[in-house]
Amino acid sequence: MTFPERALATRITLLMLGIGLIMAFAGHDIGFRLQGAVVVAATLATLVVLFLIRTQPEPSPQELTYYYDAPIKAGIYLSLIWAVLGMFVGVWVALLLAYPELTFDYAWSSLGRLRPVHTSGVIFGFGGNALIATSFHVVQRTSRTRLPDQLSPWFVLLGFNLFCLVAATGYLLGITQSKEYAEPEWYADIWLVIVWVTYLVLYLRTLARRQEPHIYVANWYYLAFILVVAVLHIINNLAVPVSLLGSKSYSLFAGVQDAMTQWWYGHNAVAFFLTAGFLGMLYYYLPKRAERPIYSYRMSIISFWGITFMYMWAGSHHLHYTALPQWVQTLGVTFSVMLIVPSWGSAGNALLTLNGAWHKVRDDATLRFMMVAAVFYGISTFEGSFMAIRPVNSLSHYTDWTIGHVHAGVLGWVSFIVFGTFYSLVPWIWHRQRMYSLFLIEVHFWLAISGTIIYLIAMWNAGITQGIMWRTYNESGTLTYSFLESFVAMHPYYVARAFGGFLFLIGAVLAFYNIVMTVRHMPIEREVNKDIPVGLMPVQSGEATA
Amino acid sequence: MSVSERDKYTGHMTTGHEWNGIKELNTPVPLVLLVFLSAAFLFALGYWILMPAWPLGDTYTKGTLGFDQRQHLAKQIEKNDSEQSRWIDPLVQLDFDAIQGNSQLMAIVDESGPALFEDNCAMCHGSDGDGGRYFPKLNDTSWLWGSDPNVILQTLAVGINSTHPDTRIAIMPGFGAAGVLSAEVIENLVAYVQSISSSHNTSIEQANMAGKEAYSMYCAGCHANDGTGNSVVGAPNLTDDYWVYGGDTTALTATLTHGRKGHMPAWDKRLSLSERRILTLYVLSLNQSVVTGDKP
Numbered sequence: 130m131t132f133p134e135r136a137l138a139t140r141i142t143l144l145m146l147g148i149g150l151i152m153a154f155a156g157h158d159i160g161f162r163l164q165g166a167v168v169v170a171a172t173l174a175t176l177v178v179l180f181l182i183r184t185q186p187e188p189s190p191q192e193l194t195y196y197y198d199a200p201i202k203a204g205i206y207l208s209l210i211w212a213v214l215g216m217f218v219g220v221w222v223a224l225l226l227a228y229p230e231l232t233f234d235y236a237w238s239s240l241g242r243l244r245p246v247h248t249s250g251v252i253f254g255f256g257g258n259a260l261i262a263t264s265f266h267v268v269q270r271t272s273r274t275r276l277p278d279q280l281s282p283w284f285v286l287l288g289f290n291l292f293c294l295v296a297a298t299g300y301l302l303g304i305t306q307s308k309e310y311a312e313p314e315w316y317a318d319i320w321l322v323i324v325w326v327t328y329l330v331l332y333l334r335t336l337a338r339r340q341e342p343h344i345y346v347a348n349w350y351y352l353a354f355i356l357v358v359a360v361l362h363i364i365n366n367l368a369v370p371v372s373l374l375g376s377k378s379y380s381l382f383a384g385v386q387d388a389m390t391q392w393w394y395g396h397n398a399v400a401f402f403l404t405a406g407f408l409g410m411l412y413y414y415l416p417k418r419a420e421r422p423i424y425s426y427r428m429s430i431i432s433f434w435g436i437t438f439m440y441m442w443a444g445s446h447h448l449h450y451t452a453l454p455q456w457v458q459t460l461g462v463t464f465s466v467m468l469i470v471p472s473w474g475s476a477g478n479a480l481l482t483l484n485g486a487w488h489k490v491r492d493d494a495t496l497r498f499m500m501v502a503a504v505f506y507g508i509s510t511f512e513g514s515f516m517a518i519r520p521v522n523s524l525s526h527y528t529d530w531t532i533g534h535v536h537a538g539v540l541g542w543v544s545f546i547v548f549g550t551f552y553s554l555v556p557w558i559w560h561r562q563r564m565y566s567l568f569l570i571e572v573h574f575w576l577a578i579s580g581t582i583i584y585l586i587a588m589w590n591a592g593i594t595q596g597i598m599w600r601t602y603n604e605s606g607t608l609t610y611s612f613l614e615s616f617v618a619m620h621p622y623y624v625a626r627a628f629g630g631f632l633f634l635i636g637a638v639l640a641f642y643n644i645v646m647t648v649r650h651m652p653i654e655r656e657v658n659k660d661i662p663v664g665l666m667p668v669q670s671g672e673a674t675a
Numbered sequence: 676m677s678v679s680e681r682d683k684y685t686g687h688m689t690t691g692h693e694w695n696g697i698k699e700l701n702t703p704v705p706l707v708l709l710v711f712l713s714a715a716f717l718f719a720l721g722y723w724i725l726m727p728a729w730p731l732g733d734t735y736t737k738g739t740l741g742f743d744q745r746q747h748l749a750k751q752i753e754k755n756d757s758e759q760s761r762w763i764d765p766l767v768q769l770d771f772d773a774i775q776g777n778s779q780l781m782a783i784v785d786e787s788g789p790a791l792f793e794d795n796c797a798m799c800h801g802s803d804g805d806g807g808r809y810f811p812k813l814n815d816t817s818w819l820w821g822s823d824p825n826v827i828l829q830t831l832a833v834g835i836n837s838t839h840p841d842t843r844i845a846i847m848p849g850f851g852a853a854g855v856l857s858a859e860v861i862e863n864l865v866a867y868v869q870s871i872s873s874s875h876n877t878s879i880e881q882a883n884m885a886g887k888e889a890y891s892m893y894c895a896g897c898h899a900n901d902g903t904g905n906s907v908v909g910a911p912n913l914t915d916d917y918w919v920y921g922g923d924t925t926a927l928t929a930t931l932t933h934g935r936k937g938h939m940p941a942w943d944k945r946l947s948l949s950e951r952r953i954l955t956l957y958v959l960s961l962n963q964s965v966v967t968g969d970k971p
Binding site for chain 2: 270271273341342343345346413416417420421422423424425426427428429431435450454455456458459460462463464466467469470473474477484485603604605606607608609610611612613614659660661
């Protein structure tokens, strides 16, 4: 960072420290005070780092004409830390369902508090950091330009992680809005809006500086992810705090409107956070790794607009057979069914891109991660459209099938594309010949795929068994099974699910180890990076050339 | 600048653009994708015509099938109710002796009782009616309020120490906490009560004569002179081997010192009369199975 940027960074951090201190000392409830303490601790740590780097020289003009990779490297590490943490908690909550005594009688370790730590930890912590880091990488490379400044990427990355940290610690304290994937309370939400708008502006500024005439398809997806998540987050979190010094707030919506807003948000979080962003990742790293051209530019266009347009209507399929008016449910069903076509268009485009490179898929576990990701993307989008049909939903809704479906997406698709990407990206930006251990990548691949399949088979069985037990009637027309019996019947599946998740966690730990060892022990080789250099335009200018 | 080239492997032309080494082919959209897209849209179109679909200001298109999920649900409930009335009506109208003598009705009790019990009662009384500390065992032969089905039905309806206006009330006073009995007297009482219970092998010793005196003065009013309890006020039998709150010295001392006030919710608003009657007979059958199970 330049000296003026460091000065501004210090001022922003001090401002945040002040807010943290007010929260910690003037807060009306203990939860809010402890959240303030988290902010204070995080900002103090940032101030220490800023103090330590105060004497480092400013980046040379030569450095300023190269891509800015430091925040990408930090983002990869943060993503991996959250992955291990979030997946560990995931295995814990999975075990809790089979062995409830594993709360050890603490309030913070109850299922209701740990579960959002798992979901937010992996979706936002692991997935979000991976998206931010790779978006910085992809937008620079495909625009042949450096990020416009050094401060905003750090503000976005660290600000986002502060949000994740406040969210996760808040859950443990029992602070929640009780909205799926939108649990953090109003103060964390406002902070995320500031961070996210900075992210959007940063991304647009970088695109505006691009040295390529066209915007590459990966950037469409990243931009859709950033823009739509901002809209979703702001609208679903509209709420009135009870006090500006307290953690509790009340949603602006009530009843079925609240439910519909929540699931419009919830489903589009899946669409634009867990799908669009990671499709951006797929569209860069898969062709790059396979060294093949994208199969069809035209399919990219159809799929992109199909996905962005149709997903927006699909959220109501989470509320079939509820107080939600039936016409809204109908729109949810029909758009969900139509959505299968652009989704398979994307998956097919990715797999057809591998034509001519299948021998690499066989030999290279990294590329195989990406190939499997595309396959699971196809599987889980088909499953999603299928489950959105009302009669299917009447069996699957409220059962573990839904959990299985989500994990087909996040394990099979999202995690696989992230790990494939990281194994490609780490040697590129750290200028290493290859990853530290190709054998460990292979081991990770097989652990991850076995874990995913065990998990999915367990949850499909569990969900369908539950659905059928809940709707089995005696000849007299009364229920055959109590809820308790259906729960007891889940035990073997819950144990299997925890085992599958455990295998997946081990794989993530191996990835972390492998990446750290690559950075620490593999020799630096400058010529490894074959990136086309930044365009010749002066860095300070914000104008794009056509 | 942009120069298209032919991809050697697929034979398709590239678009001529390149981003850090990535190129794109200008492959036409496969026909199969367009066919699927059209098919999916036609499915949606048909669905919109048949079903309630698009909003029109303060109303919406009703669909040509005239389907409405609320009406559909109401019809299903009505159909189920009319089918069930063949056994619900006699179950509600007949007295318990007549129901117990009717094998068809008892088959329905056997069929429907377990799920009802597990969904509503098992969280306190256990899925087999085994009870637990603070929650009475239901699959034995001792009944706090008696084993008459009508009495059990009444308990189910109004609860015990509940918010129902006609609730059953059963309170064991806290003799020690209220200053009525000293710790020494309580100690004697505990020893005496244990001596009359079949759960303890202690005999009535000389020292317990003091306990016996205190018993007849403070306890016999509810628990009867011989300790067999009084089902009219829900006072437990102390001579058997079953204890709701524990029969060891610590637990009994706590009971005598601080008293006990159990709680059972009223179910008349949450379960229908037929469901409460099924549960009554089911709970009694738990008891029977234990009796027959003990004497194979």
